[in-house]
Amino acid sequence: MPELERHSFDVLVIGAGGAGLRAAIEAREHGMRTAVLCKSLFGKAHTVMAEGGIAAAMGNVNSSDNWQVHFRDTMRGGKFLNNWRMAELHAQEAPQRVWELETYGALFDRTKDGRISQRNFGGHEYPRLAHVGDRTGLELIRTLQQKIVSLQQEDYKEFGDYEERLRVFQEFTVTDLVKDGDRIAGAFGYWRESGRFVLFEAPAVILATGGIGKSFKVTSNSWEYTGDGHALALRAGASLINMEFIQFHPTGMVWPPSVKGILVTESVRGDGGVLRNSDGKRFMFDYIPEVFKDKYADNEEEADRWYTDQANNRRPPELLPRDEVARAINSEVKAGRGSPHGGVFLDVSTRLPAEEIRRRLPSMHHQFKELADVDITAQPMEVGPTCHYVMGGVEVDPDTGSSSVPGLYAAGEVSGGMHGSNRLGGNSLSDLLVFGRRAGAGAAEYVRAMDERPVVAEETITEARATALKPFQQEGGENPYTLHMELQQSMNDLVGIIRRAGEMEEALQRLEKLKERAQSLTVEGHQQFNPGWHLALDLRNMLLVSECVAKAALLRTESRGGHTRDDHPSMDAEWRRKLLVCRASGDGAVVEEKPQIPIRSDLLDLFERTELEKYLTAEELS
Amino acid sequence: MSYQGKFRVWRGDDSGGALEDFTVEVNEGEVVLDIIHRLQATQAPDLAVRWNCKAGKCGSCSAEINGRPRLLCMTRMSVFDESETITVTPMRTFPIIRDLVTDVSFNYTKAREVPSFAPPKDLAPGEYRMQQVDVERSQEFRKCIECFLCQNTCHVVRDHEENKEVFSGPRFLMRVAELEMHPLDTADRVDQAQDDHGLGYCNITKCCSEVCPEHIHITDNALIPMKERVADRKYDPIVWLGNKLFRRS
Ligand SMILES: Cc1cc2nc3c(=O)[nH]c(=O)nc-3n(C[C@H](O)[C@H](O)[C@H](O)COP(=O)(O)OP(=O)(O)OC[C@H]3O[C@@H](n4cnc5c(N)ncnc54)[C@H](O)[C@@H]3O)c2cc1C
Ligand code: SF4
Ligand code: SF4
Ligand code: FES
Numbered sequence: 001m002p003e004l005e006r007h008s009f010d011v012l013v014i015g016a017g018g019a020g021l022r023a024a025i026e027a028r029e030h031g032m033r034t035a036v037l038c039k040s041l042f043g044k045a046h047t048v049m050a051e052g053g054i055a056a057a058m059g060n061v062n063s064s065d066n067w068q069v070h071f072r073d074t075m076r077g078g079k080f081l082n083n084w085r086m087a088e089l090h091a092q093e094a095p096q097r098v099w100e101l102e103t104y105g106a107l108f109d110r111t112k113d114g115r116i117s118q119r120n121f122g123g124h125e126y127p128r129l130a131h132v133g134d135r136t137g138l139e140l141i142r143t144l145q146q147k148i149v150s151l152q153q154e155d156y157k158e159f160g161d162y163e164e165r166l167r168v169f170q171e172f173t174v175t176d177l178v179k180d181g182d183r184i185a186g187a188f189g190y191w192r193e194s195g196r197f198v199l200f201e202a203p204a205v206i207l208a209t210g211g212i213g214k215s216f217k218v219t220s221n222s223w224e225y226t227g228d229g230h231a232l233a234l235r236a237g238a239s240l241i242n243m244e245f246i247q248f249h250p251t252g253m254v255w256p257p258s259v260k261g262i263l264v265t266e267s268v269r270g271d272g273g274v275l276r277n278s279d280g281k282r283f284m285f286d287y288i289p290e291v292f293k294d295k296y297a298d299n300e301e302e303a304d305r306w307y308t309d310q311a312n313n314r315r316p317p318e319l320l321p322r323d324e325v326a327r328a329i330n331s332e333v334k335a336g337r338g339s340p341h342g343g344v345f346l347d348v349s350t351r352l353p354a355e356e357i358r359r360r361l362p363s364m365h366h367q368f369k370e371l372a373d374v375d376i377t378a379q380p381m382e383v384g385p386t387c388h389y390v391m392g393g394v395e396v397d398p399d400t401g402s403s404s405v406p407g408l409y410a411a412g413e414v415s416g417g418m419h420g421s422n423r424l425g426g427n428s429l430s431d432l433l434v435f436g437r438r439a440g441a442g443a444a445e446y447v448r449a450m451d452e453r454p455v456v457a458e459e460t461i462t463e464a465r466a467t468a469l470k471p472f473q474q475e476g477g478e479n480p481y482t483l484h485m486e487l488q489q490s491m492n493d494l495v496g497i498i499r500r501a502g503e504m505e506e507a508l509q510r511l512e513k514l515k516e517r518a519q520s521l522t523v524e525g526h527q528q529f530n531p532g533w534h535l536a537l538d539l540r541n542m543l544l545v546s547e548c549v550a551k552a553a554l555l556r557t558e559s560r561g562g563h564t565r566d567d568h569p570s571m572d573a574e575w576r577r578k579l580l581v582c583r584a585s586g587d588g589a590v591v592e593e594k595p596q597i598p599i600r601s602d603l604l605d606l607f608e609r610t611e612l613e614k615y616l617t618a619e620e621l622s
Numbered sequence: 623m624s625y626q627g628k629f630r631v632w633r634g635d636d637s638g639g640a641l642e643d644f645t646v647e648v649n650e651g652e653v654v655l656d657i658i659h660r661l662q663a664t665q666a667p668d669l670a671v672r673w674n675c676k677a678g679k680c681g682s683c684s685a686e687i688n689g690r691p692r693l694l695c696m697t698r699m700s701v702f703d704e705s706e707t708i709t710v711t712p713m714r715t716f717p718i719i720r721d722l723v724t725d726v727s728f729n730y731t732k733a734r735e736v737p738s739f740a741p742p743k744d745l746a747p748g749e750y751r752m753q754q755v756d757v758e759r760s761q762e763f764r765k766c767i768e769c770f771l772c773q774n775t776c777h778v779v780r781d782h783e784e785n786k787e788v789f790s791g792p793r794f795l796m797r798v799a800e801l802e803m804h805p806l807d808t809a810d811r812v813d814q815a816q817d818d819h820g821l822g823y824c825n826i827t828k829c830c831s832e833v834c835p836e837h838i839h840i841t842d843n844a845l846i847p848m849k850e851r852v853a854d855r856k857y858d859p860i861v862w863l864g865n866k867l868f869r870r871s
Pocket of ligand 3: 765768793796833835840
């Protein structure tokens, strides 16, 4: 066996998206020797694709905005299932995190008086999203990347080495976490380029690996989203919550087939775009749910007036939370009122001058022109739901991001709780910054307080290596690409946007079979930059996480946010008080109920009683 | 509306390689990256390629198609004739790792050599005030997705390995310009551009701007204005000539 490459750090951050980079900056600023590991090149993580903006109640455009309003919107969006402490911290700290980005060099779009401009988005009462055109994620990731560089330059000045206290390992995949007893001791993985294995010894590991969307066929997510962090946490003994809640974004591209699922930003609607069916009707007026009736306009005149006068009009129903809009589109298509390629029409061309569309939505304009031959300044787009975001993730302590495993932290999309059953647009980028920073600080504190460092046992390494090499040792087994396609099809069809008990049971049976077949995958070629091998290893994570999703979804017999049951169509206040918790067991997952922590009373007081009655049980209200 | 397309894809590693021929299905609306993925799934499971977003936003999938530097995910198959053989090769300026994947660490090294944003000391977070017109110049450069196609194309390094040491390339000269034009940056970057990043090597051929998938006016809006600022301090014949040839209206 070749000599194993080894590194030792205080804090190991897995993931170089917004959450991972913000966590690494914080850990480093707390004096920790920190490493960031990521599967892609530095600066290419999923965060780069975010379009619309970062939600933060700075009140720059409407001074009535404040953290309490943002908190309320977040809880409503998540149908009150959110971890309220996370929602509170998030609403309170998001403005500081955004302003801090300016000190790192970010250049957001401005208001007339020179402040950061804020735009409207679904579910947010006031214009709240700081943005840069429709490429906000690029600005966020580049800014954090450049901040990392600036910290490295400080180290270079002080020590003559850029990487003295902060180092990025790019195109590196973690396959297993390693432990010493019940504590985290590091991580094991391989260089994608060479296929060589590396052991990282570190007393604290922060998971910031993003989501799971690659288990679904139609998705806005990239190849990286194989749920690695979710699976690593499970296998290390941590628990996941809310895995049944998956956000299907209402507007993904539907044509041509090769781009099906690619996101069309919600800003199109925030800036005036409307949804129409094949009869030319703005159908969203027919889909305003009872709980939102007093906040959304029920006629076109009022909805249109809202864009210029928000104080005296209700919002257009196109800006309802994403779960509502996605279901509405689904129903229209099912009723035979869809567009030629099975979506509905999203039109901004009749709503804004061409020049304005090009200025506000440059990358959408570009994307449709280049990929679909559609000029959005002159024609409507065809759109339909696409798997976009997982609300569920690692169960963490809100203040520090720590999981139930000592030394293991999580932040960003891989963590669970903050968004409840449904995330509002723009609340992810702010989540990354708020909880990335908190996890970085939490991990640093943990390391500082520790007397003795964990040690990695040699057997653990041998085992991790053997697992990773297995696909090369077998001949005549299955092609990982085939298995992946079958998994995606099953999850899409059977645990998708509308769910039924029978279908989910079938999904679970199929998952069992896929798990068996995955035992005998065969990979051609060698270890050097071999995508077939990479996929074979990712499949193990996708299968485990998909099992959590399907099992939790089957258990929750109500509809709420990103979980819609055809056989249990209404929301049930009793279910709001319960979380479904997933743990690893054998080579699969088990799901159990756990009571939700009651909302603190001063936070409850922020809502009208009549509103709380829609969500809480009589017992909770008394 | 499918047809069998003819492809030649470079396969190999740092020890050598060759173009390999493939015949593969092409469907309506597809881009070159879709075809590469179909090759992986059906004929060459270990074919190495980088990609993430598949929507021209991340800058991972850079390569050369029929010799032209382009993003694989934004090159539609419909721009080619059905009978045409399409050749896909890795970026030429960077060392090969495998197949279509190159070692782009040159760019990360150069990125690290550009001194970072120097914030104003007297403003607390939240107190920054800037006008939209003033941020727009730098915002154009911040659209950069770091695909490194401009770096790959610029002849100063494409044909002259030895210049890599002293020349940061269009992407990072543009980064210097971006900071120089940032309304609140407090550092002086003009001499740096010339002395540390090799701005003088650029003879404003605009090849970088031509391949930029973000259509950033690298030469006109970043490099020439930087050269002008340098020229205000030193005499530079190329700027003088450039001003004559490419005077902006
Ligand atoms: C098209 C699109 C548009 C969006 N727009 C918005 C928006 O406007 N506003 C908003 O708030 N949210 C938006 N979102 C959601 C938001 O972008 C994501 O939820 C968020 O960026 C996730 O960030 P993250 O830091 O958690 O993870 P990511 O940015 O996804 O980063 C994950 C990192 O983990 C690494 N990683 C994963 N597994 C491993 C492993 N095994 N080993 C090593 N490294 C690993 C990856 O390489 C990557 O670096 C959008 C999402 C999409 C897809
Ligand atoms: S304009 Fe300058 S930087 Fe751009 S390709 Fe020509 S020489 Fe290179
Ligand atoms: S400037 Fe354009 S070509 Fe150069 S790296 Fe950036 S996006 Fe790519
Ligand atoms: S895959 Fe992101 S630019 Fe092509």
